[in-house]
Amino acid sequence: MKTKRKVEIAVISDVHLGTYGCNAIQLLTYLNSINPRKLILNGDIIDVWQFSKRYFPKSHLKVIKKIMDFAANGVEVIYITGNHDEMLRKFSDTSIGNISxxxxxxxxxxGKKAWFFHGDVFDISVQNAKWIAKLGGYGYDLLILLNRFTNWFLEKLGRERYSLSKKIKDSVKGAVKFIDDYEKVITDLAIENGYDYVVCGHIHQPKMEFRENKNGKTMYLNSGDWIENFTALEYQFKRWKIYNYNNDKLSPFFADEQIKEMELKDLIAAITIVDKKQK
Structure with missing residues (x-):
């Protein structure tokens, strides 16, 4: 039995369960490699915008089951709402067992103050033109699906994987400027309010760096995503680090054997019936 890494806080965001772009198996592998005291789900975990009854595979249900198992076993699970799961905002400030x-x-x-939020409130495209943002979301998902086919073909040829959407975003000056503006607004506000750390997601760009202005400094952290980057943030021994699944040199973990062997109907039942430990 492999030893799981103890982590004080693990932060994941932008998983987008229910979409073709979600890499649920890799995420499940990561979740099964850690033993966190606190798990922070920083928005866009379930993609309600693009949710379809036709596509919610077993691996996606396993992720939900694993999160519920964490909570049942005493891990504090905090779900911070995002724009793709904004319907949950009507339930803000509610708790069920160890899940809030x-x-x-x-x-x-x-001794340091950390401010966590998803980040969509600083995105003008989401706030002022939601229908455009949603259209962009569908286009992004289609691009990811195309990218999956491309990478499947490349892997068959023994070639390196390629990210179409990342290449497009990185090459568009407007996208780069948006990211820079997004990070500046967030860090300026964090400094103004005296936060030592500001932790967000939303833009699918993992990052950890100090930002400074004339009023002070803060550490900006972004957990990235499980669509392209396969990243998370971890806090342990008074330090933050970016976990990158693709660079992890440890032996890979797979799903807990109990979850791995569960049939689809049993998974659904386990998720929909509240565990007695959570009552």
Missing amino acids: IVDKLVLNLD
Whole structure:
């Protein structure tokens, strides 16, 4: 039996369960490699915008089951709402057992203040033109599906995987400017309010760096996503780090044997029936 890494806090975001772009198996492998005290789901975990009854595979249900198992076993699970799962905002500030739903979160980490939120409130395209943002979301998902086919073909040829959407985003000056503006607004506000760390997601760009202006400094952290980057944030021993699944040199973990062997109907039953430990 492999030893799981103890982590004080693990942060994941932008999983987009229910879409073709979601890499649920890799995420499940990661979740089964850690033993966190606190798991923060920083928005867009379930993609309600693009949810379809025709596509919600077993691996996606396994991720939900694993998160519920964490909570049942004493892990504090905090679900911070995002724009793709905004329907959950009507349940903000409610808790069921060890699972709580919030729009934002402030934690004291070893004497330093950390501010967590998804980040869509700083995205003008989401706030002022939601239908355009949703259309963009469908286009992005289609691009990811095309990219999956391309990478399947490349892997058959023994070639390196290629990210179409990342290449497009990185080559478009407007997208680069948007990311820079997004990060600046967030970090300026964090500095103004005295936060030592500001932790978000939304733009699918993992990053950890100090930002400074004339009023002070803060550490900007972005957990990235499980569509292209396969990244998470981890806090342990008073330090943050970016976990990157593709660069992990440890022996891979697979799903817990119990979950791995469960039939689809049993998975659904396990998710829809509240565990007695959570009552």
